[in-house]
Amino acid sequence: MKLEDKIFEGIHQPVSPQLNEKLKRIKHVALDMDGTIYNGSTLFPYTIEFLAGLRKAGIGYSFLTNNPSKNTHDYLSHLAKMGIKANIEEMYTSALGTIDYLKNNYPEVKRLFILGTPSMIAEFEENGFISTADDADDIPDAVVVSFDTSLTYARLCRAAWWISRQLVYIATNPDWVCPTDQAVILVDCGAICACLEGATKRQPDVVVGKPDPRMLDGILQRYGLRSDEIAMVGDRLYTDVKMAVNANALGVLVLSGEATITDTIHAAVKADIIADNVATFGALLLAAKNS
Template sequence: MKNHITDNSQISPELLNKIKKIKHVALDMDGTIYNGTTLFPFTISFLNKLKELGISYSFLTNNPSKSIEDYLKKLENLGISATEEEMYSSAVATIDYLKNNYPEAKRLFILGTPSMIKQFEKAGYISTEDSAEDIPDALVVAFDMTLTYERLCRASWWAKQNILYVATNPDRVCPTDQPVVLVDCASIYSCIETATGRKPDIVLGKPQKEMLDGILTSKKLKPEEVAMVGDRIYTDMMMAHNAGAFGVLVLTGEATLDDAKKADPELDIILPSIETLGNLIEYSHLK
């Protein structure tokens, strides 16, 4: 497979030229820099290498279950020092979407973790109770590791009432290093669809190109100067394609090499890990 690169000697001049243009690396988290609670052994050295080369980076995640504050604490516990400006989650993308498109929506029934609900409340939203009397302006469904049957039923009820219905991300499962399948947001809203016949009005997060817009605007970058790095084809790589960024699929998470071979559109580059990407970026700067 021509775009599957395992070391510097395999890269074409065309790909090397694209890598040389990179000024910012947008990093997925689960499956890319860590797996569940385990930091990959090459992550810290990769980030240090980017700093040495003058390349900025940010962390993007479709997982809305933690607030930005909680994510920063998790990264710190793993040995990564990051700022609030370097973090962007699908929960924040959902908040931005609601504020920009439905400023009148203030009361939300949120199928999400307490940490995520706290993020919404910090942004000025009211989280409604699990009661038919406490009527929300919109339903927000997310990856919810605290999900209860009663709240799932209530969310389905509000979906049937034809209020605004937003899902935070299209991920079917969440990567983990534990012997369990972590059912993610798409699996939850598919359950609601089976029960009610209704799909979300919009599904945010990756692959929506808006997840990269903040980076492009704040850093005054062109799409081709940003590398979107992740382990999922249908979110990370599709967002790179939609935004015109350089897509880097790493094989440390969900997608396999067989998945990559079947990808449509064809992927920009497939690498074993971010460690290989760091080596390629360094190599491109020497050419």
Template sequence: MRYLCDVRHIFLDMDGTIYHGGRLYPTTLPFLRFLAEREIGHTFLSNNSSCSTEQYGEKLHAMGIDASPEEFYISTDYTIDFLKRNHPEIRRIFLLGMACIRPAFEAAGFQLDESAPEAVIVAFDRELVYERLCRAAWFLKQGIPGFATHPDPFCPTDQPTWLPDCGALTACLETATGVRLKVLGKPDPGMLRAAAARRHVPVEACLMAGDRLATDIAVGVAAGTLTCQITGPGADLTPAAGIHPDYRVNDLGELQQLWQEEEQQLRR
């Protein structure tokens, strides 16, 4: 049996886990201090590919969290790592996504190609232009392989709107073309394993905490980490058959309390 006290690194989902929309949960900063006091590392692990890691850092800084780009691993990072490891032949890509993530692909050596790409990359595109959606569909129909950064059909928000996400765009393209895309991001266990490898920590010594069973908890289960579902306000509690977390708490404060209680028990 594994214990929270054995955890040396925690992977934290963001929206619905440490904040909701633009509001930081009051338990987040105390929990991060709790981890730092025990020299337990953390990584913010997100499927959302509509922002760069620098932008995420700025968002958290505005909420009172100082986080460097190295403390994030998002589906954009995993897509790049996946392509470089499994498809080194692909260098030219058509990117259906936000302009802010283009530099990450370029820095990794990919060329953005609007006329003769070797792959189509579909991300969460909040600047979606219909003509570019059609262009992506055309390339897929010509036999160009397609990759989606993550499967989420919608993005959570605390605003009076609904945000179709990468999974919705993927479904649109697959329906229109009859072509299946390779979907990356959580719950693909490769994402968590790749993030753990970057941190030089074995997955057996990690905990995955998040609100969504189908992505956050499923990726931890598949990768072999301990898992904790966050169920408080702003969490996405959509059921997922066969996915069961090791822990279920209302917020990170309750997780911290469980952790401290376990520490006390083991000291006896």
């Protein structure tokens, strides 16, 4: 097998000269986490080598996740246990995106009723917010609904009550399920919001996280980049790829998580690149850089 065949094995569409030129412009890779570099608690076998290849080529990378169930420090610890050394500057979650959104758009909001894990709630409190109790007399300024793996029926009902009172209602992310390596479906924020909509007939006022293009703003500002110098790599069309489209970044769909090749056939959102995994994309990116 020729080198070119090895490089392009696992790429599910022709690589045109125009796409090759787009790849040459890439200076930074924004990486989804669940389903992209690992699955649940299992690191994909090619991830470490992929990241090392980016570093060697002088291409930066950041970890960008819609999963807010862990706070930044938890994620850094989780990555370290799997052999990935990262720093705070390289990590951005939808919880941080929600905190930034509230501070920028609702500076008067301080008291929150949060459907979220203790880890996520702690991150909000570290950023100056007050988490209200499951108590009709402890009135919040706003409701934040998230991927809550500690969810209880009582708190779900309390959230529905405050949402029905027309308080500001923010969702951290639109994901329906969270990827996992276990024999279970992890019900994510989008599905929880659908439950609340059934009870209250109300959707969130704002859904933060991918595909909101503001999730990339921190990277653009931090590294002084243009949007066409970033590749957004993830396993979901409706979050990762759609955000890339919304932000005018290069959209890369990997088939190592939620999306399948069948999903791409009739999808309204089209990825610039469809690859089996990040290793295949990495080989393509480095080949373009060296051409």
